Amino acid sequence: MDQRTDVRNIAIIAHVDHGKTTLVDQLLRQSGIFRANEAVAERVMDSNDLERERGITILSKNTAVMYNDVKVNIVDTPGHADFGGEVERILMMVDGVLLLVDAFEGCMPQTRFVLKKALGLGKKPLVVINKVDRPGARPAEVVDEVLDLFIELGADEDQLEFPVVYASGKGGYATVDPGEEGTDMKPLLDAILREIPAPKGDLTGPAQVLFSNIDYDDYVGRIGIGRVERGEVHNGQNVVLCHRDGTTKNVKITKLYQFEGLHRVEVEEARLGDIVAVSGIADLNIGETACAPECVEPLPFVQIDEPTVSMMFMVNNSPFAGREGKFVTSRNLRERLFKEVETNVAMRVEETDSPDTFKVSGRGELHLSILIEQMRRQDFEFQVSAPQVIYKEVNGKKYEPIELLMIEVPDSYVGAVMEKLGSRKAEIVNMGTRDTGMTHLEFKIPARGLMGYRQEFLTDTNGNGIMNNVFDGYEPYKGDIQERAQGSLIAHETGESTGYGLWYAQDRGRLFIGPGVEVYEGMIVGVSPKSDDITVNVCKKKHVTNTRSSSADEALRLTPPTILSLEQSLEFIKNDELVEVTPKNIRMRKTVLS
Numbered sequence: 284m285d286q287r288t289d290v291r292n293i294a295i296i297a298h299v300d301h302g303k304t305t306l307v308d309q310l311l312r313q314s315g316i317f318r319a320n321e322a323v324a325e326r327v328m329d330s331n332d333l334e335r336e337r338g339i340t341i342l343s344k345n346t347a348v349m350y351n352d353v354k355v356n357i358v359d360t361p362g363h364a365d366f367g368g369e370v371e372r373i374l375m376m377v378d379g380v381l382l383l384v385d386a387f388e389g390c391m392p393q394t395r396f397v398l399k400k401a402l403g404l405g406k407k408p409l410v411v412i413n414k415v416d417r418p419g420a421r422p423a424e425v426v427d428e429v430l431d432l433f434i435e436l437g438a439d440e441d442q443l444e445f446p447v448v449y450a451s452g453k454g455g456y457a458t459v460d461p462g463e464e465g466t467d468m469k470p471l472l473d474a475i476l477r478e479i480p481a482p483k484g485d486l487t488g489p490a491q492v493l494f495s496n497i498d499y500d501d502y503v504g505r506i507g508i509g510r511v512e513r514g515e516v517h518n519g520q521n522v523v524l525c526h527r528d529g530t531t532k533n534v535k536i537t538k539l540y541q542f543e544g545l546h547r548v549e550v551e552e553a554r555l556g557d558i559v560a561v562s563g564i565a566d567l568n569i570g571e572t573a574c575a576p577e578c579v580e581p582l583p584f585v586q587i588d589e590p591t592v593s594m595m596f597m598v599n600n601s602p603f604a605g606r607e608g609k610f611v612t613s614r615n616l617r618e619r620l621f622k623e624v625e626t627n628v629a630m631r632v633e634e635t636d637s638p639d640t641f642k643v644s645g646r647g648e649l650h651l652s653i654l655i656e657q658m659r660r661q662d663f664e665f666q667v668s669a670p671q672v673i674y675k676e677v678n679g680k681k682y683e684p685i686e687l688l689m690i691e692v693p694d695s696y697v698g699a700v701m702e703k704l705g706s707r708k709a710e711i712v713n714m715g716t717r718d719t720g721m722t723h724l725e726f727k728i729p730a731r732g733l734m735g736y737r738q739e740f741l742t743d744t745n746g747n748g749i750m751n752n753v754f755d756g757y758e759p760y761k762g763d764i765q766e767r768a769q770g771s772l773i774a775h776e777t778g779e780s781t782g783y784g785l786w787y788a789q790d791r792g793r794l795f796i797g798p799g800v801e802v803y804e805g806m807i808v809g810v811s812p813k814s815d816d817i818t819v820n821v822c823k824k825k826h827v828t829n830t831r832s833s834s835a836d837e838a839l840r841l842t843p844p845t846i847l848s849l850e851q852s853l854e855f856i857k858n859d860e861l862v863e864v865t866p867k868n869i870r871m872r873k874t875v876l877s
């Protein structure tokens with residue numbers, strides 16, 4: 284077995300704001316890779332505003348630092364959300380993980396998911412207690428907390444003996460001894476070289492490259508990012524690409540890159556253990572292996588979770604169309620959506636009978652709502668339908684997707700969470716309390732039971748809870764949960780909306796627009812069908828909703844009961860006057876979740 288002593292590959296796991304960007308900037312600066320004009324402001328590791336706001340990283344980025352003639356490839360991990368096995372694929376590229384923890388705040392539960400995966404895959408952890416310069420920093424305690432967490436997450440004995448480095452990314456120094464004043468980042472780089480295993484394998488065998496990620500660049504198109512698992516690859520080399528379906532294709536590597544600092548640079552060759560990028564291979568997909576023609580041996584595919592929820596994206600044909608967005612046509616929408624699936628592997632886009640409507644399927648509401656939000660920020664104007672769970676038929680029986688839901692809440696909210704989830708057919712599978720006053724809960728829940736729950740959860744826990752879910756499998760359909768109204772907002776028409784354009788209410792049949800959405804006069808902002816009448820809340824004057832029922836809304840009562848349908852307009856008798864409300868800004872319907 285050969286070993287590359289001149290390469291180390293690590294993934295960074297960090298909670299937002301624990302100083303990952305600052306620390307990586309420092310490593311780049313001190314290793315002299317920064318060009319003069321690349322200020323700290325070039326925060327490429329975590330550059331997406333939306334990601335920062337939500338505290339998750341959606342796209343993983345690559346960085347590389349040279350130190351003592353060793354190339355250290357640093358791969359970012361998505362904070363705590365995982366849409367379709369991305370975390371696992373990223374971890375396949377590395378031999379160790381750098382867990383970055385704020386010396387004052389300590390471990391945050393958001394990183395738990397990625398950390399558990401990393402430990403489970405046997406990756407060597409290096410713990411960096413960061414921001415030791417902070418007043419109130421408590422590095423020794425935080426190390427104990429990390430140890431407790433590792434034990435809880437099932438770390439093996441070697442992993443429990445994790446090395447620790449104390450750092451101040453801001454101060455630009457690291458030390459191995461917490462009592463010492465550091466001067467530079469060398470102790471951290473030394474620890475990486477010493478502690479993280481160098482890539483091992485066969486340096487001289489036939490080339491084999493496993494592609495773990497796909498990136499997209501407007502100039503060169505699709506870019507595969509992966510690791511050389513065996514031998515050497517050369518620019519211009521002919522390789523056989525092994526597709527997921529078992530077919531193969533002969534392709535030529537026309538552009539081969541490695542990472543230098545924050546950039547991708549063209550190289551002539553790469554060897555075992557190198558993290559590489561290739562462009563020019565149009566139908567390269569995630570998880571595929573490129574092999575030397577004389578030895579076609581695909582590596583196992585990391586599973587990409589199937590989409591469980593779908594939604595229609597439609598051209599906005601309402602009278603408001605074109606008022607808010609720049610990109611409004613079906614061609615705009617089509618191009619944008621199909622570009623998305625180039626890199627967002629757990630997402631699917633399908634044409635429908637209507638050229639104006641596209642079916643988009645993803646890993647849940649959050650996955651889809653992030654796309655909606657991104658598109659809105661990019662000035663797209665479109666409508667979306669209510670999300671639908673994707674069911675499967677197996678031997679003539681209906682099966683439904685089940686999610687493993689992980690929740691972390693302060694103890695006092697456990698009751699509220701359990702009660703809500705109980706009515707959503709969740710079954711508790713694991714529960715644990717920690718000294719910190721936080722309880723960890725794990726449930727199995729039908730995907731439909733999760734619909735609309737995230738927003739409610741945040742409200743119920745006053746924003747102090749954390750939830751995360753991963754696909755668990757398909758199970759026979761569990762029967763109706765409860766009758767519930769579902770709605771979807773026509774994205775973008777609400778102007779300065781900061782909401783996701785999606786909202787639900789769990790109470791039987793109630794529907795309200797969530798907070799932070801700009802609403803206009805005449806727009807229906809809430810519906811609560813009671814047993815013998817329906818109360819409809821109509822916006823009286825333009826405002827941004829701040830709570831579920833807003834003072835600027837006017838309630839109208841409708842009798843006898845009426846089911847709201849997509850194209851229907853409503854008439855009310857109010858103060859002996861006929862009031863007509865057209866649901867032009869809103870589409871809603873009453874659905875029995877089945």
Ligand code: GDP
Nearest residue numbers: 299300301302303304305414417451452453454
């Ligand atoms: P990221 O979200 O993990 O990438 O974190 P950033 O690098 O953006 O840092 C988040 C905040 O913490 C910023 O306000 C930084 O100035 C601050 N920060 C980063 N590193 C340190 C540090 O070592 N010490 C202190 N006191 N603050 C830091």
